Amino acid sequence: MRELKTIDVAERRRLRGLLFDLDDTLLEHGKLTKEAFETLCWLRDAGVSLIGVTGRPVAWARVLTPMWPVDALVAENGALSVIREGGRPVVDDRLDGPTRAARRSRLLEIIDRLRARCPGLERSDDCDGRVSDYTFDIGEFRSAGKDLVAQALAAAAALGARTTVSSVHLHVTLDHDDKSTGTLRLLAKRFGVDPGRARFEFAYVGDSSNDAPCFGAFRTSVGVSNLRGRFSLPPRFVTEGARSTGFVETAHCLFGDRY
Ligand SMILES: [Mg+2]
Structure with missing residues (x-):
């Protein structure tokens, strides 16, 4: 650089x-x-x-x-x-409205299973405003350990979801x-x-x-x-x-x- x-x-x-x-x-x-x-x-x-x-x-x-x-x-x-x-x-x-709603339902089912596998994850404060993804707080108001983040990334992938990590959140989505x-x-x-x-x-x-x-x-x-x-x-x-x-x-x- x-x-x-x-x-x-x-x-x-x-x-x-x-x-x-x-x-x-x-x-x-x-x-x-x-x-x-x-x-x-x-x-x-x-x-x-x-x-x-x-x-x-x-x-x-x-x-x-x-x-x-x-x-x-x-x-x-x-x-x-x-x-x-x-x-x-x-x-x-x-996506059109019905397709988006169906995808949201599928995502929330995956999130339920993900939370069961990784009970240490905490939902981010801004989750309610989201349409395409669901986020966990890993560095905004809480600090998640590297092991928990790695475990969550692997579990989400195994459940068929995509993940992205920022300085504050772990995102889980079915969008591409x-x-x-x-x-x-x-x-x-x-x-x-x-x-x-x-x-x-x-x-x-x-x-x-x-x-x-x-x-x-x-x-x-x-x-x-x-x-x-x-x-x-x-x-x-x-x-x-x-x-x-x-x-x-x-x-x-x-x-x-x-x-
Ligand atoms: Mg940033």
Whole structure:
């Protein structure tokens, strides 16, 4: 990984948008700092497309998309996204209502069996706002041991579910999207940007294992310095600052000359 400040001028001039993770990237221990919010505001004023890409529930994205200076939020690790149409938040789900409801029922049956096998798991506080996945708190308000997490990942896989891990949650789902496929689909469907162009025109910044698909998908990939996890492909660049300080640094390194 290279220091972000060494990025070539030609690479950053090609960029038209910034894709960013929320927890432990934009947010500082769950909070939106004044500096991070001001950074979103000037990026927006400079004409930079802004899309948050999070594992948080779609219910959160419905609230935050109209409130924040962003074009859209991708939620639940890529399964759903929320855009603004005429000022209203509109949810984009790949599945129709009945198919989604049937899949949710199947997922909740699997979760019952998973909890029976791993009784130490605790449901995350934001679970009610979810449509496509179910989450356990492994680092937000509780700390789950590595052995319990490993046991849960194996048990979920044996029950036929997919799993993703972030700095705060263990996600269990029957959906197939990840942060990169969900984001690329949104960019193509709602913003008319094909995946080949998106790879070079949008930078991605994140901190955790669930960001790995985007580190692979987007050419200008950045990890904030608190980066943790296992990556098939690590980000190409790393910031000096951690969490929201690293996010602000990313914005200045990539788009500072458009301020
Ligand atoms: Mg994160």
